[in-house]
Amino acid sequence: MGWVTADAPTRSELAACIQCGLCLPHCPTFRLTGMESASPRGRLLMMSAVAEGYSEVNDVFDDLMGFCLQCRACEVVCPSLVPFGRAMEGARIEIAAQLASPVRRFRRLITGRWIGIPWVMRAVTRMARLVQRSVPARFLPPQVRTSIGGLRRLPKRPASSVGSTFTPIGLSGAGVAAVLAGCVMDPWFGDVHTATVEVLRRSGYRVVVPDGQTCCGALAAHDGDAQGTRRLAKRNLSAFASADLIVTDAAGCGAHLKEYGNWVGDAGEILASKVKDVTEVVAEAIADGRLPRLDVPRGKVAMQDPCHLRHAQRIVAEPRAVVAAAGYEPVEIDEVGMCCGAAGMYSMLHPKASRELGQKKADQVRASGSTLVASANPGCEMQLRGHLGGAYRVAHPVELYWEALQAADPTR
Ligand code: SF4
């Protein structure tokens, strides 16, 4: 039957692959299995076979595409600039369109609808808090054990920052920064939002967290829900219509917003051109002297690069500049930035592979000799904390900078 949707991988996306194999050693699923069908090249070949009519979208195709982490490590090293992430999103949309099932429909409800409804997220937060406090990790199913074990201590009544405005402190005139609150970031990672807002204010920005915004749609996109992804994107287009700068403090959300053009055309391109990760904005303010470099030495911090920061957004130097300005010595744990195995819902859908990758990343942190880890993405943070245990602290780079700023001058 071939492809049936307009979002399918295109001929030019697939033809760009010259089968050189340079991506293979960088692909976590190929490294885990040694199988060509679990490599970027193999996956692109299978997509081409469907496009040319030699194969079809069936359960085998679903399994092989579903095993991909969508980490995009392959894109960074590809000499032919194959847009693998876009092609894989297209393949997942085809799978969702051609292999409808009750499970898939239920997942679509979660990632395309419920995740964008604040009261649903509050109810989920209350449930997760109850589980976090009352069920020992060993009794939890393996699919959620690491995620629940890796949660920050959840608040009883999560406060939302949506609809808030904050004036600049000290400096002014940097303009207005509109912050994406996100779906899980808002109820589960309030401390990261606080650090983001406070550091932006001290960089001279007026900070707004616009009303009417919703989940960025990354989870829906990764699951092949084109309709849900576009619905969420359109809500954000109108919520952020008047923004000149859109700031995210979750790498996965930033990467997806920067590719809104793939989903909602020109309006999406315009929004994408205004998006920056908070580490980009803060590093810029440190470089031009709006924020200070703090010279009290604070020890080592192991740097974990979320795939959607390092591979999708190509941001590597900025988180290091931010923690260094806070007085920390950034320690490299993985020169190639292999995925930690969190990857959105991957830990639930492929718990074994996710666990193996999480364990490898935890071992790299242990080898660094640091008990503090900087990570700029909520999923990676939970995965790391879940594997490292309570003796280690995992925090966002901007949180570390905000804490150092407060310690240097509590009146700031
Ligand atoms: S996105 Fe990641 S897991 Fe998927 S093929 Fe590329 S490197 Fe491998």
Ligand code: SF4
């Ligand atoms: S590096 Fe690029 S061109 Fe080479 S096999 Fe991988 S995807 Fe294809």
